[in-house]
Amino acid sequence: MLLNQEVRCLNVIPLKMDYLKELESEAISILRSAAFQFQNPYLLFSGGKDSICLVHLAMKAFYPLQVPFKLLHVDTGHNFSETMVFRDEFVEKYKLDCHVQSVIDSIRNHKIPDAKGKFPSRNALQSVALLDAINALKIDACIGGARRDEEKARAKERIFSFRNDQGEWNPIQQRPEPWNLLNGKIHPGENVRVFPLSNWTELDVWNYILQENIELPSLYFAHERLCLVLPDGALMAFNPYMRLESGDELVECRVRFRTIGDMTCTAAIASNATTVEEVIKELEMSKISERGATRLDDRISPAGMEDRKRQGYF
Amino acid sequence: MEIARVFTAGSVNDGKSTLIGRMLLDSNAISTDIMQQLTALNATDVLDLALLTDGLRAERDLGITIDVAYKYFTTKRKKFILLDTPGHKEYTRNMFTGASNCQMAILLVDVTQGITSQTLKHIEIVAILGMPYVIFAINKMDKVDFQEAGFIRCQQDLWSALQSFPDLPKVDFIPVCALDGDNIVHPSVKMDWYKGGALLEAIEAVEIPLDFSPENLVLEIQGLMENYVFANVVSGTYDPQYPLFHKEIALPRLQSLNVHGISLQTMKQGEQVVFSMDGMPVFQKGDRIYADSCPIIARDFVAVVCWMSEGINESKNTFGLISGSFETTVHVDWKQAQIEINDMVEVDLHLEKERCCFEHTLAKKRERFILYDLDTFSTVAAGMIKNELK
Structure with missing residues (x-):
C-alpha cells in the first residue's frame, strides 16, 4: 500500500460524554435557546412518551426554577381515557399550566367536515386546531417531541423549523443550521417549531426513560384489551368511534402501544412487556419501525407526512 | 458508548445515498416495513437504496438529494448520526451545513470519474471547517473489475489535491462498491490487495479529542432568569485554582448548583450548567466567563x-x-x-x-x-x- 494509513486513534483517552448525556445536553441547550429567543413559547404536550420526556428535560433545563413554558394539548376528542387521566395528574403533580385546544371546536368554527369512515381519524384536523391555538394565544414557538428517525420527511427537518404566517412548512427553503446555530428571528404572525429531540431515536427515548425513571401512561405496557384484527394483522383497540361491520371479530389480546395517538388511528402491538426494561428488550428485537407498526395515518402515501407538515402539522 | 456524527458527500451520481443505504441495510438498521415501502416505490428489481434518504417529494421526483437527511444507527461501539448531504453544486450550502455538525467526513469519489470539481469543493469545505478525520471512499470498484490500479490512481490524485490545503486532516482511502456492499460494513472478498478495514470499521475506530484543560474554561451565558445564570461550557473544564473572569474583571466565587449531576466541579465541554453568585455583575446573554488569562x-x-x-x-x-x-x-x-x-x-x-x-x-x-x-x-x-x- 502506497499511501493508505492504518486507522488509528487520535486520542486514546476516552473523554466523551456518554451518549444519553450528550443527547440530553443538546436537548437542554435547544430548550434554553427557545426560552431565551422567543416571547411566548409553548410546549406541545400529547401525553405520549416523547412529550413527557420533553417536559422532564425542560424541568432539568431550568432547575431550580419552574418550567418557563406553558403546555398546549391539541385534543381531538378521540384520545384514550388513560392518556387524559395521565395528562391531568401530570399537570397537577408538576404544577404546569396546560392549555387544551379542542379539535371539535375548530371543526365547528371553520365548518369543516368531521372525519368519516370506518376509523374516523381527526389526525390531519389537528393542524387546524394547532394553527387556531397559535393565532389565538399569539404563540411564536411550539416546542415538539418529533424526532428525525420517525419518518423520512421529518428526517429533513431543522431543529428550529420556520413556519410562515399561514403556518406552512417549506421543506426546500429551510434555514440552514450550521453548527446547530439556531435562528429564531421571525415577523409577527410567523412561528417556529422547535424540536429538541431531533437526534433521538425511539430506543434512545426508552433508554432515557429508564435512566431517569420517568413515569408513563399505562398504555405503553402490556395489558389485556379488546381488539379488532385488521387484514394486515394490525390490532385496533376497540373504541366507540370505530364502525364495526358484519364479519368483524373482536378478540381479547395482550397488547401495548408503541405510540399514543388517537384511538382511531393508533394500532396496538402484541406484547408481554410490562416494564421499561422489557420494552427496551422488545424494541431491540423488533424488525418493524415505530410508525410502521402503529400508525394508520402514515399509510396514505410516501409523502403523507410531508404533505401534512406543509399544511401546519406538528 | 459515544455519538459519532458523520457526513457523506460526493459528486452527482457517485452513489452516496446508496452508500448510506448500504451501511444501514448491512448493519440491520432498516426495518421490514421500510424495506417494503422501498420495494413498492421502486419499479425495478434492484433495491433503490437512495429512496431511504431522499425524504422529500421533490427529491424523489428529481432523483437527487437537495437537503441534508439524518439517519441513525447503532453498533456495539458507537451511536452513529449519519448526515447524507447533496452532491449538486447548487446545494453546496446544504453540504456545508451538514459538514459543520460532524466530526468526520466520508467523501465519495467515483473510480471511473476520478476527482471532479465538486470533489475539490468538498475538500475545500472540509479544510475550512477543520474536520479532524476524512475518509475517501473510492466507489464503483466493480466498474474497474476490483483492480488496484484505478484505486491507486485516484488515491494519488487526491493526495496531490490535498497538498494545496493547510491543516490537513487525518485521511484514509478505502476502495468500495456501495451497490453490492463491498468494504462498507463487511470487508470485501473481491479486493484481497486491500489490507485496510471496511468503512464502518474505520469510523468506529476513530476517537475525536475534546478540549479538557482547566485553563481553557469558557462558559457562554445562554440567558438569565431571576438570580440564576444559565450557561453552556464552550471549552475546558473547571478547576477552582484558576480564577474566573468576565470582561477582564475577576468574579466573586460562583455558587454552584448541582443540577442533574453536573456541578461546576465536574462540568465539561458541551455541558449545560446553572449557577448564581453574590454581587453578580451585569451579565448579558452571549457574554462569556473564562479562566483564560488573555481574552x-x-x-x-x-x-x-x-x-x-x-x-x-x-x-x-x-x-x-x-x-x-x-x-x-x-x-x-x-x-x-x-x-x-x-x-x-x-x-x-x-x-x-x-x-x-x-x-x-x-x-x-x-x-x-x-x-x-x-x-x-x-x-x-x-x-x-x-x-x-x-
Missing part, C-alpha cells in the same frame, strides 16, 4: 464566510449575527464586488457589540456564526472568525 475582546475580526443565499453585491453589507447565544448586528467588508451563492470568501467583520474570543477557540475554529438578513430574517451565510483585525 481577545474586540469588534473587528477577519472571518471566512460561506454565502448561502442569492447573489448580492458588496453594497449589501449589514446583517444580523448569531454566534451561540451571542447576537449583534455586523457590517461586512466583502473585499469583492459580487458575491454568489455557495461562494466561500475571506471578509472583515465590524461588530456593533464587542465579542470575547480566545487564541485556543480561534485556533480550533470554534468561533462560528451565522448571518441573517435584517428584513427577511432568513439565514444567509455561515462563517468562522479567523483572528482579530488589526
Whole structure:
C-alpha cells in the first residue's frame, strides 16, 4: 500500500460524554435557546412518551426554577381515557399550566367536515386546531417531541423549523443550521417549531426513560384489551368511534402501544412487556419501525407526512 | 458508548445515498416495513437504496438529494448520526451545513470519474471547517473489475489535491462498491490487495479529542432568569485554582448548583450548567466567563464566510449575527464586488457589540456564526472568525 494509513486513534483517552448525556445536553441547550429567543413559547404536550420526556428535560433545563413554558394539548376528542387521566395528574403533580385546544371546536368554527369512515381519524384536523391555538394565544414557538428517525420527511427537518404566517412548512427553503446555530428571528404572525429531540431515536427515548425513571401512561405496557384484527394483522383497540361491520371479530389480546395517538388511528402491538426494561428488550428485537407498526395515518402515501407538515402539522 | 456524527458527500451520481443505504441495510438498521415501502416505490428489481434518504417529494421526483437527511444507527461501539448531504453544486450550502455538525467526513469519489470539481469543493469545505478525520471512499470498484490500479490512481490524485490545503486532516482511502456492499460494513472478498478495514470499521475506530484543560474554561451565558445564570461550557473544564473572569474583571466565587449531576466541579465541554453568585455583575446573554488569562475582546475580526443565499453585491453589507447565544448586528467588508451563492470568501467583520474570543477557540475554529438578513430574517451565510483585525 502506497499511501493508505492504518486507522488509528487520535486520542486514546476516552473523554466523551456518554451518549444519553450528550443527547440530553443538546436537548437542554435547544430548550434554553427557545426560552431565551422567543416571547411566548409553548410546549406541545400529547401525553405520549416523547412529550413527557420533553417536559422532564425542560424541568432539568431550568432547575431550580419552574418550567418557563406553558403546555398546549391539541385534543381531538378521540384520545384514550388513560392518556387524559395521565395528562391531568401530570399537570397537577408538576404544577404546569396546560392549555387544551379542542379539535371539535375548530371543526365547528371553520365548518369543516368531521372525519368519516370506518376509523374516523381527526389526525390531519389537528393542524387546524394547532394553527387556531397559535393565532389565538399569539404563540411564536411550539416546542415538539418529533424526532428525525420517525419518518423520512421529518428526517429533513431543522431543529428550529420556520413556519410562515399561514403556518406552512417549506421543506426546500429551510434555514440552514450550521453548527446547530439556531435562528429564531421571525415577523409577527410567523412561528417556529422547535424540536429538541431531533437526534433521538425511539430506543434512545426508552433508554432515557429508564435512566431517569420517568413515569408513563399505562398504555405503553402490556395489558389485556379488546381488539379488532385488521387484514394486515394490525390490532385496533376497540373504541366507540370505530364502525364495526358484519364479519368483524373482536378478540381479547395482550397488547401495548408503541405510540399514543388517537384511538382511531393508533394500532396496538402484541406484547408481554410490562416494564421499561422489557420494552427496551422488545424494541431491540423488533424488525418493524415505530410508525410502521402503529400508525394508520402514515399509510396514505410516501409523502403523507410531508404533505401534512406543509399544511401546519406538528 | 459515544455519538459519532458523520457526513457523506460526493459528486452527482457517485452513489452516496446508496452508500448510506448500504451501511444501514448491512448493519440491520432498516426495518421490514421500510424495506417494503422501498420495494413498492421502486419499479425495478434492484433495491433503490437512495429512496431511504431522499425524504422529500421533490427529491424523489428529481432523483437527487437537495437537503441534508439524518439517519441513525447503532453498533456495539458507537451511536452513529449519519448526515447524507447533496452532491449538486447548487446545494453546496446544504453540504456545508451538514459538514459543520460532524466530526468526520466520508467523501465519495467515483473510480471511473476520478476527482471532479465538486470533489475539490468538498475538500475545500472540509479544510475550512477543520474536520479532524476524512475518509475517501473510492466507489464503483466493480466498474474497474476490483483492480488496484484505478484505486491507486485516484488515491494519488487526491493526495496531490490535498497538498494545496493547510491543516490537513487525518485521511484514509478505502476502495468500495456501495451497490453490492463491498468494504462498507463487511470487508470485501473481491479486493484481497486491500489490507485496510471496511468503512464502518474505520469510523468506529476513530476517537475525536475534546478540549479538557482547566485553563481553557469558557462558559457562554445562554440567558438569565431571576438570580440564576444559565450557561453552556464552550471549552475546558473547571478547576477552582484558576480564577474566573468576565470582561477582564475577576468574579466573586460562583455558587454552584448541582443540577442533574453536573456541578461546576465536574462540568465539561458541551455541558449545560446553572449557577448564581453574590454581587453578580451585569451579565448579558452571549457574554462569556473564562479562566483564560488573555481574552481577545474586540469588534473587528477577519472571518471566512460561506454565502448561502442569492447573489448580492458588496453594497449589501449589514446583517444580523448569531454566534451561540451571542447576537449583534455586523457590517461586512466583502473585499469583492459580487458575491454568489455557495461562494466561500475571506471578509472583515465590524461588530456593533464587542465579542470575547480566545487564541485556543480561534485556533480550533470554534468561533462560528451565522448571518441573517435584517428584513427577511432568513439565514444567509455561515462563517468562522479567523483572528482579530488589526
